[in-house]
Amino acid sequence: MNMNKLGWNEVLQKEYDARLLNLQNENEAKQLERLFPGRIALEQKNLYNVFTSEGEFKAILADKLWFNAFDRQELPAVGDWVLLSNEDGCEQLKIQKIMERRSTLSRQSIASHGRKFDKSGTSEEQVVATNIDTVIMVIALDFDYNLRKIERYLTLMWNSGADPVILLNKADQCANPEELKMEVEAISYGIPVHTMSAVTGQGVDELKKYIAPGKTITFIGSSGVGKSTIINQIIGEEVMEVGDVRDADKRGRHTTTHRQLIPLASGGNVIDNPGMRDIKIIGNVENLNLTFPDIVELKKHCRFRNCQHETEPGCAILQAIADGDLTEKRYKSYLKLGRELAFLHHRKVHRQIFNKNAKSKQKILGTKIKQHK
Numbered sequence: 001m002n003m004n005k006l007g008w009n010e011v012l013q014k015e016y017d018a019r020l021l022n023l024q025n026e027n028e029a030k031q032l033e034r035l036f037p038g039r040i041a042l043e044q045k046n047l048y049n050v051f052t053s054e055g056e057f058k059a060i061l062a063d064k065l066w067f068n069a070f071d072r073q074e075l076p077a078v079g080d081w082v083l084l085s086n087e088d089g090c091e092q093l094k095i096q097k098i099m100e101r102r103s104t105l106s107r108q109s110i111a112s113h114g115r116k117f118d119k120s121g122t123s124e125e126q127v128v129a130t131n132i133d134t135v136i137m138v139i140a141l142d143f144d145y146n147l148r149k150i151e152r153y154l155t156l157m158w159n160s161g162a163d164p165v166i167l168l169n170k171a172d173q174c175a176n177p178e179e180l181k182m183e184v185e186a187i188s189y190g191i192p193v194h195t196m197s198a199v200t201g202q203g204v205d206e207l208k209k210y211i212a213p214g215k216t217i218t219f220i221g222s223s224g225v226g227k228s229t230i231i232n233q234i235i236g237e238e239v240m241e242v243g244d245v246r247d248a249d250k251r252g253r254h255t256t257t258h259r260q261l262i263p264l265a266s267g268g269n270v271i272d273n274p275g276m277r278d279i280k281i282i283g284n285v286e287n288l289n290l291t292f293p294d295i296v297e298l299k300k301h302c303r304f305r306n307c308q309h310e311t312e313p314g315c316a317i318l319q320a321i322a323d324g325d326l327t328e329k330r331y332k333s334y335l336k337l338g339r340e341l342a343f344l345h346h347r348k349v350h351r352q353i354f355n356k357n358a359k360s361k362q363k364i365l366g367t368k369i370k371q372h373k
C-alpha cells in the first residue's frame with residue numbers, strides 16, 4: 001500500500017524515527033528497531049484490521065498496551081497510526097504503541113453499557129475516529145432535520161480538531177432544500193453547508209472536493225441518513241452495505257455496525273460510522289463558544305458585566321430575543337449544552353483523580369510482583 005496516500009507524513013516519520021533515540025540498552029534497541037507503522041482500518045472486539053506498506057493484516061493488542069490502558073481512549077481506534085511487531089509463531093501482528101493523534105473525534109460513551117474500561121464508574125470518552133482532516137455531519141432533509149441537533153453535533157465536531165462540514169442529504173425528498181440550507185447557514189457561522197442527494201448523485205462533485213491523497217474524511221449522523229450511500233456515490237460502486245429505512249418514521253435500522261476506514265483509489269480515505277443514537281457531547285466551553293459565536297458577542301453588550309440574562313435591564317440577550325435576532329430555542333439550546341459540559345467537566349476531574357490513584361496502585365503492585373519473582 002502507498003503509505004502517503006493512506007496519510008503517512010513527515011510528522012509521523014519524525015515520530016517514528018525518534019523511537020530509536022535515548023534508548024536504555026541494546027535489547028530495547030533491538031525491539032524498537034523492528035517495529036513498523038500501520039493504520040487501523042477496523043476494530044472488532046479487540047481484533048483489528050491494519051493497513052501497512054505490505055497490505056491489510058489482522059492485529060491484536062500487545063499485552064503491555066492492554067495492561068497499561070486505564071481509559072478506552074488509550075486503546076487504538078479506527079484512523080490511528082500504530083507501531084506493530086510481527087512475532088514468530090503469532091498469527092496476527094501485535095500493536096505495540098499508538099502514535100500521536102493529530103485529531104480525535106470523540107463522544108461521551110453511554111455509561112449504562114457497563115464498559116470494561118469504565119473502571120472509575122464515571123462516564124468516559126469514546127473515541128469515534130482519529131487523524132481526520134474533515135468531519136462531515138450528515139443530516140437527512142426528511143425525518144432528521146433539526147437545528148438543535150446540528151448545534152449539538154457542532155460542539156462535538158469543534159472539539160475534534162478536524163474541520164467541520166454540514167451535509168444536508170436526501171434533497172430529493174424535500175420541497176425546499178435551498179431554504180433549509182440557508183436556515184442552517186444562519187446558525188453555522190461560516191462552516192460549509194452543502195445539499196446533496198446520494199440517490200440521484202446531485203451534489204456529489206461538491207463533496208469530492210474534500211477528498212485528496214493523504215487526507216481522511218469521516219461521516220457522522222443518525223442511522224438511515226445515508227452515510228454509507230454517500231460513500232458508495234463517492235467511490236462509484238456499491239462497497240458499503242446500505243439498509244432500508246423503516247416505513248413508519250423513516251429512521252434507519254443501524255445497518256453499518258462497525259467503523260471502517262476505506263482507502264479510495266484516488267488516494268484519499270473515508271471512515272464510515274455506524275449511526276449515532278442520542279449523542280452526548282464532549283468538549284469544553286471553548287467548543288461551545290465556537291458553536292454559538294452570536295451569543296458570545298451579544299453577552300459582551302449587556303449593561304452589567306455579571307448579567308445573568310434573566311431580568312436585568314440593558315441585557316443584550318433578552319433584547320435580541322425580543323427583537324427576533326436570536327430565537328429563544330437557540331438560547332435555550334446554548335444553556336442546555338453548557339450545563340451538560342459543566343457536568344461532564346466535574347466527572348472528568350473525578351475520573352482523572354481516580355485514574356491517577358489507580359495507576360500508582362498498579363505501579364506498587366507491579367513492583368511487589370517483581371520482588372516476589
Ligand SMILES: Nc1nc2c(ncn2[C@@H]2O[C@H](COP(=O)(O)OP(=O)(O)OP(=O)(O)O)[C@@H](O)[C@H]2O)c(=O)[nH]1
Nearest residue numbers: 170197198223224226227228229243254255256275
Ligand atoms: N431518497 C433518498 N434516499 C436516500 C438518500 N441517501 C440514502 N438514502 C436511502 O436511505 C436509506 C439508508 O441509507 P444508508 O446509507 O444505509 O444510511 P446510513 O446513514 O449509512 O445508516 P446506518 O448505517 O444505519 O447508520 C437507504 O434506503 C438509502 O437508499 C438520498 O439522498 N435520497
Ligand SMILES: [Mg+2]
Nearest residue numbers: 227228255256
Ligand atoms: Mg451505514
Ligand SMILES: [Zn+2]
Nearest residue numbers: 302307309315
Ligand atoms: Zn444579559
